[in-house]
Amino acid sequence: MEYRNLGRTDVKVSVICLGTMTWGEQNNEADAFRQMDFAVDRGVNFFDTAEAYAVPPRKETYGATETIIGNWLQKRKSRDKVVIATKVAGPDQRFPYIRDGNLRLDRRNIEAAVEASLRRLKTEFIDLYQLHWAEREVNVFGKLGFDWVPKADSGTPLEETLAALDAVVRAGKVRHVGLSNETPWGTMRYLTMAEAGKGPRMVSIQNAYSLLNRSFEVGLGEVALREACGLLAYSPLAMGALSGKYLGGQRPAGARLTIYPRFQRYLGPQAEAATAAYGALAKDHGLDPAQMALAFIAGRPFVTSVIIGATTMAQLEANIGAADIALDKAVQDGIEAIHKVHTYPSP
Secondary structure, eight states: OOEEESTTSSOEEESEEEEOTTBTTTBOHHHHHHHHHHHHHTTOOEEEOOTTOSSSOOGGGTTHHHHHHHHHHHHHTOGGGOEEEEEEOOOOTTOTTSGGGOOOSSHHHHHHHHHHHHHHHTOSOEEEEEEOSOSSOOOOTTOOSOOOOOOSOOSSOHHHHHHHHHHHHHTTSEEEEEEESOOHHHHHHHHHHHHTTSSOOEEEEEOBOBTTBOGGGTTHHHHHHHTTOEEEEBOTTTTTGGGTTTGGGOOOTTOHHHHOTTOOTTOSHHHHHHHHHHHHHHHHTTOOHHHHHHHHHHTSTTEEEEEEOOSSHHHHHHHHHGGGOOOOHHHHHHHHHHHHHSSSSOO
């Protein structure tokens, strides 16, 4: 397993990060324990969660994923073996049950969210605390185009948010901070404020990135490289679509997009055509399509870690195994050739 620095810190994280958002929904605690045990045994030292998990979010499962991880940390006495990343939720009408629905990225919310996450995780500190999404309006979660004008009141000022993060860092409750679902503008604003001494420096940015969505490369890729604010790539398999299991209208029993058909972002005709092309390329080179997709992301210079998710142990083993695969020039050239035809098939 390869390990990379988290930003400009001395924290080393595995190139494969164990994503956990299905725990408490598709996976129970016993499943999650098996996944964590297996991942750590294979060299994974990085777990990612959020206060809003499990996903799809429901009041009944709010915080369940953090609780499961906390139980594992307590029973395995493994806190020193893993780097734990979690997130504070931004404003969203889906969460009236989180802090009475008055979600802001202000000091009150951040301090309350940190305390609640610490209790559920059964730990004294969080290694990486991320802003799950911006309070202002931005193009995330599949939104395309720019048909809106920035509002004068875009919510909590970024300076106030960074000051709130500074408070929990100084209190020893959080070691490092990061972004998620952010833009080049937002990322650079936070980094500039940190350089001016207004709070801690962001060490990472967690955005969607896959063969079906390479938008990170435009703008944010340069920021990640030049500012050592590396990408933690989520949805690297486009919600499992890049495995090829949904091609031709297939909906395997128990698969995520079968259970939750509202997630259609990566199942349109253009995305299906691109997925089929990448799958054929993998087959031509004797590769598993999912492992090829993960290996491509892990090899990008601006990527710190690839966040995998799995509902079965077979999926987990295959996904972690992608860390040992280096794509040769022929495969990489093939990927770029397909990308020229299917440049942006999915948001």
